[in-house]
Amino acid sequence: MKTRPATCSLPWSGCPGRCPTAGAFARPSDSPHGPLSEPYALHLFGIPADPATAEAVTARQRALAEALPVSGRKPFTFLSPRETAADAFASATLDRLREIKHRHDPHGVIRGNFPVLG
Known part of the structure; x- marks a missing residue:
């Protein structure tokens, strides 16, 4: 941006x-x-x-x-293919998104091009 x-x-x-x-x-x-x-x-x-x-x-x-x-x-x-979710979010925000992902999708059913866990 x-x-x-x-x-x-x-x-x-x-x-x-x-x-x-x-x-x-x-x-x-x-x-x-x-x-x-x-x-x-x-x-x-x-x-x-x-x-x-x-x-x-x-x-x-x-x-x-x-x-x-x-x-x-x-x-x-x-984000470009060389970037990750960490390039778009502050570390505290990424931690929050990871916690939500673990709580609501523990088996990784919902996936995206830029996973917050990856």
């Missing part, structure tokens, strides 16, 4: 000075992730047709990512 200031000077951003992901996401929450106060989420995606285009796409994505400040937080659903 990446963040930017409340006002943005990046000409390509279209930012009117308000955070597009504010509102309900930023309110206090008892969800495992808690409130998402970051002003935006960024996912860069490109399908290059050839190696030259791949280099250009990668360079542009890198430039965009470097131009924006990063908070390091991300929703659980944004």
Whole structure:
């Protein structure tokens, strides 16, 4: 998850000075992730047709990512295959989720791509 200031000077951003992901996401929450106060989420995606285009796409994505400040937080659903649930949750939250998993699903019937026990 990446963040930017409340006002943005990046000409390509279209930012009117308000955070597009504010509102309900930023309110206090008892969800495992808690409130998402970051002003935006960024996912860069490109399908290059050839190696030259791949280099250009990668360079542009890198430039965009470097131009924006990063908070390091991300929703659980944004994890990459190289990450685990520990990358999305604070350790106290992960401990709570593990306790709930042990209590309600001791045999591991319910599974996910990013198990809280794994």
